[in-house]
Amino acid sequence: MSTEPVLRLENLQFGYDPKEVLIHIEEFEISPGESVFLKGPSGSGKSTLLGLIGGVLTPQLGELSICGTELTNISSAQRDKVRADRLGIIFQQFNLLPYIGITQNCILPCRFSSRRRDRAIAAGGSVVSAAEMLIRGLGLTDDQLSRSVGKLSVGQQQRVAVARALIGGPDLIIADEPTSALDHDNRDRFIELLNLSREQFGSALLFVSHDQTLATYFDRSVSLTDLNQKVPI
Numbered sequence: 001m002s003t004e005p006v007l008r009l010e011n012l013q014f015g016y017d018p019k020e021v022l023i024h025i026e027e028f029e030i031s032p033g034e035s036v037f038l039k040g041p042s043g044s045g046k047s048t049l050l051g052l053i054g055g056v057l058t059p060q061l062g063e064l065s066i067c068g069t070e071l072t073n074i075s076s077a078q079r080d081k082v083r084a085d086r087l088g089i090i091f092q093q094f095n096l097l098p099y100i101g102i103t104q105n106c107i108l109p110c111r112f113s114s115r116r117r118d119r120a121i122a123a124g125g126s127v128v129s130a131a132e133m134l135i136r137g138l139g140l141t142d143d144q145l146s147r148s149v150g151k152l153s154v155g156q157q158q159r160v161a162v163a164r165a166l167i168g169g170p171d172l173i174i175a176d177e178p179t180s181a182l183d184h185d186n187r188d189r190f191i192e193l194l195n196l197s198r199e200q201f202g203s204a205l206l207f208v209s210h211d212q213t214l215a216t217y218f219d220r221s222v223s224l225t226d227l228n229q230k231v232p233i
């Protein structure tokens, strides 16, 4: 396995108003396979940082590398490809598409990344079999698998969201408060399941939450308030 960081930020600066810095991170790295808990109070910029890593937002200054590829000086098509190949994303509201089936939701990343498609086929024989193996492995029954997304419980939708993030073994999974709608027991079970599944693929994890009690589930805990220097651009 490569020892190159799966994520490296250097002098990264961003503000929604370019004159007002919200995020300024001098240096931050995640190693292959490492799980990192990113905490910070509401409004501190956690989702904004995930938006910068995930490509929804663009930094005004600094460097952002994913698996050794510096993203700020390549084309947007190349950036999209690196992210599709290397990142698995779990959104707070899961963002499952209601008009396609559960397996089809799970295989979406393979439509955008030939690397992940090839890796899924290597793991399961076909992308559909790989998706079904993952979803079953995460505890959904065949009956649940054939339902529409709208007929799944929140916990079952979460499992599909995890399967979608894991398919094709991305190098880094980023998760934005995916447990906020869950009670205590389900929340703990969900994180254990996520950790167990991503360890099988060797995927690193950046998990964001304001709930500090979750920190014990991760290799390392980082406070965005400590990390963020917020000095003017």
Ligand SMILES: Nc1ncnc2c1ncn2[C@@H]1O[C@H](COP(=O)(O)OP(=O)(O)OP(=O)(O)O)[C@@H](O)[C@H]1O
Pocket: 016, 022, 040, 041, 042, 043, 044, 045, 046, 047, 048, 049, 210
């Ligand atoms: N699209 C936007 N335009 C302008 N300001 C924004 C935008 N999105 C977020 N902000 C502001 O940026 C700051 C950081 O927001 P962000 O959502 O990143 O915080 P957070 O730490 O994820 O919060 P929470 O824990 O409540 O989800 C907040 O002050 C917020 O109001």
